[in-house]
Amino acid sequence: MSSTTFEASATGSESLPARLIVMALDIESQGLFEGHGVPVLYTGLGKVNASIALTRRLAAYRHAGRPAPFVVNFGTAGSRRFVTGTLVGCHRFVQRDMDVRALGFEYGVTPFDAVPAELEFPPAFTQLPQGLCGSGDSFATGESIMHCDVVDMEAYAYAKVCRLEGVDFACAKYITDGADHAAAGDWSMNLAAAAAAFWRLYASF
Secondary structure, three states: OOHHHHHOOOOOHHHOOOEEEEEOOHHHOOOHHHHOOOOEEEOOOHHHHHHHHHHHHHHHHHHOOOOOOEEEEEEEEEOOOOOOOOEEEEEEEEEOOOOOHHHOOOOOOOOOOOOOOOEEOOOOOOOOOEEEEEEOOOOOOOOOOOOOOEEEOOHHHHHHHHHHHOOOEEEEEEEEEOOOOOHHHHHHHOHHHHHHHHHHHHHHO
């Protein structure tokens, strides 16, 4: 799916639900949500795409005079703490690739930003093991400088948009790989299992 397609996703009333499901890529849902009539906002990969797409969708709620939604992110992730196949609840988020140490700032801190380096929301999926999610614009295949229980490419961006907009946010990550040399192949092999897990969690939420 192209970036144009992401931006052109329908924004009619049927796509402004009270609970807004957000994912990076349509292959992470495998069509399960749409097959059950549940709209999903696919934002594209990375923190910039994630921020733009979610901000635009929240603006559509305002322009339509609709209350802000409860934003729920389902996505795949790597982990060196949790085994592949684990569904992890995330309510704490950091940027694992923000590095301005040359100017005297701690790793992960955005200089001159009033928003904390670590964002935290009330836990939503308390039945799941919990982990700190580190987002970065790289597909992790090795150790990160910053300790993170799970690593992805978008969740911090979604969390920051929700914090700035005063919107409730929840997140669950399916561990598809070990964030190691085999991560790319493992990720592809586990997408279908991830989608099934997301749908089961959504249906019980």
